[in-house]
Amino acid sequence: xxxxxxxxxxxxxxxxxxxxxxxxxxxxxxxxxxxxxxxxxxxxxxxxxxxxxxxxxxxxxxxxxxxxxxxxxxxxxxxxxxxxxxxxxxxxxxxxxxxxxxxxxxxxxxxxxxxxx
Amino acid sequence: xxxxxxxxxxxxxxxxxxxxxxxxxxxxxxxxxxxxxxxxxxxxxxxxxxxxxxxxxxxxxxxxxxxxxxxxxxxxxxxxxxxxxxxxxxxxxxxxxxxxxxxxxxxxx
Numbered sequence: 114x115x116x117x118x119x120x121x122x123x124x125x126x127x128x129x130x131x132x133x134x135x136x137x138x139x140x141x142x143x144x145x146x147x148x149x150x151x152x153x154x155x156x157x158x159x160x161x162x163x164x165x166x167x168x169x170x171x172x173x174x175x176x177x178x179x180x181x182x183x184x185x186x187x188x189x190x191x192x193x194x195x196x197x198x199x200x201x202x203x204x205x206x207x208x209x210x211x212x213x214x215x216x217x218x219x220x221x222x223x224x225x226x227x228x229x230x
Numbered sequence: 231x232x233x234x235x236x237x238x239x240x241x242x243x244x245x246x247x248x249x250x251x252x253x254x255x256x257x258x259x260x261x262x263x264x265x266x267x268x269x270x271x272x273x274x275x276x277x278x279x280x281x282x283x284x285x286x287x288x289x290x291x292x293x294x295x296x297x298x299x300x301x302x303x304x305x306x307x308x309x310x311x312x313x314x315x316x317x318x319x320x321x322x323x324x325x326x327x328x329x330x331x332x333x334x335x336x337x338x339x
Contacts, residue, residue: 119272147327156317156329157273206272208327219263219327224272 116140117209119222126197127230133193134225136207142187143209147219148180151204163190163207197229232256234330236318241336242308250303250316250333258323264292264303265317267332273317276303305335313337 116139126132136146144165149157161182162170169182181193190209194201206224233255242248254262261280265273279285279294279301291304305312318330 156331159326159328162326204270218275218278220275221265221272226270 117207117220117222119207119225121225122223123226123228125228125230128198129196131193131195132197132227133191134205134207134227136190136192136209136222138188138209138211138220141209141211143190143211144187146184146190146207146209148182148190148192149206149208151206151224157206160192160205165190194227197227199229202227202229232320232322232328234318234320234328236316236330236333238331239334239336241338243338244308244310246308247304247306248308248335250305250318250335252301252303252318252330254299254301254318254320254330256320256322256328259296260321260323262292262294262301263317263319263321263327264290264301265319265329267315267317269315276316308337310337310339 118137118139120135124132146163148160150160151157159172160175163182163184165184165187171177179195184190204224204226207222208219210219236252263278264276266276267273277292279292284293289306294301313336315332315334317332319327321327
């Protein structure tokens with residue numbers, strides 16, 4: 114199946130700093146990528162939909178100025194957590210579909226576990 | 231709004247068969263997914279149903295009834311490695327994937 118790579122897998126940062134997470138589709142082009150957040154023992158919650166060449170669409174309650182998304186190419190989307198705080202500590206997962214969001218299988222990155230001290 | 235329900239936990243014995251149910255109420259429907267997620271890892275794709283009926287893939291099968299807003303994932307010949315969280319997710323008319331809270335399956339020897 115298609116491969117989505119996410120980096121870094123683990124990151125620890127100090128409160129107030131910014132962290133960038135990359136999501137790459139390795140063997141297909143993805144005009145749309147999705148960013149999820151998962152707290153312990155909870156399901157995945159969609160944060161935003163990343164659209165290549167245009168602004169991301171954020172879900173209700175997700176601060177767009179805090180979670181900056183850039184989808185500069187057809188194979189790369191980045192999520193930057195700005196001025197991170199301990200409550201931002203979570204498992205962040207990206208996903209993409211070769212079908213471009215028109216249905217069909219969705220492939221996930223390996224996830225990035227963020228710990229903010 | 232979106233509403234996807236599945237049991238929180240299930241326990242079964244190695245070698246047995248287990249059925250994990252999922253009911254949904256969403257704004258439009260473009261397909262239902264089942265994912266497996268081991269602790270600390272990203273979800274992995276198991277199945278995708280967009281038409282009514284049963285889709286079989288090895289030890290795993292998935293069933294869909296659109297009129298009833300109902301799906302189940304059937305796991306046969308359970309193995310210890312099948313202990314994981316199983317996520318039901320619906321692709322709605324806005325092309326967004328909404329996940330259920332997941333069913334934590336524990337396989338006992």
